[in-house]
Amino acid sequence: MRFMILIKADRDSEAGVMPSEQLLTEMGRFNEELVKAGVMEAGEGLHPSSKGARVRFSGRDRQVIDGPFAETKELIAGFWIWKCASLQEAIDWVKRCPNPMPGESEIEIRQVFSAEDFGEALTPALREQEDRLRAEVTRQNPRG
Known part of the structure; x- marks a missing residue:
């Protein structure tokens, strides 16, 4: 299973305040464990939402x-894509994560759909298209 781990923004991240060297070091160690x-x-x-747009x-x-955008609690400051055996495994990893913000913070965990989740609506032709597009993305960006 794949999961998107969403690090929620706070007032500082939305103001463009960069993480401290200590937090970058701690996150670097955590990322090494994940890898x-x-x-x-x-x-x-x-980047903060001030540099973004919505359609x-x-x-x-x-x-x-x-x-x-006004609602900081609904904004995302960063993300990971993880491959875990279960939601519980993803939760266990998040609980080991350094606090991503200086004060209170929140990290959301969402499972990423797989082709099987779409059932019969994903016809063989659509599955072939999906496989072809994924292969092309990998070819264009071999680092991941």
Whole structure:
């Protein structure tokens, strides 16, 4: 199973405050553990929402909304993609994670859909397209 681990933003991360050297060191050690255990597939920090945008869909209409976005508790400061045997394994790893923010923080764990989750709606032609696109992405970005 694959999981997306979402590190929630806080006021400091949204203000562009960079993590301390100590936190970067602790996270580096944690990431090394994840890699050595074969859990981590990807992980990145995100710039504040002030440097981003949202696109709101309403039928055929599209509206671009420039950041920053007001609800900090709903924003993401970073993410990992992990491969774990179960949700409980992902929870156990998150509980070992250094606190990603100076004060209180929250990390959300969400399972990533696999092709099997879509059942009959994922026809053989759609599965072939999915496999072809994944192979092309891997070819374009061999580091992961």
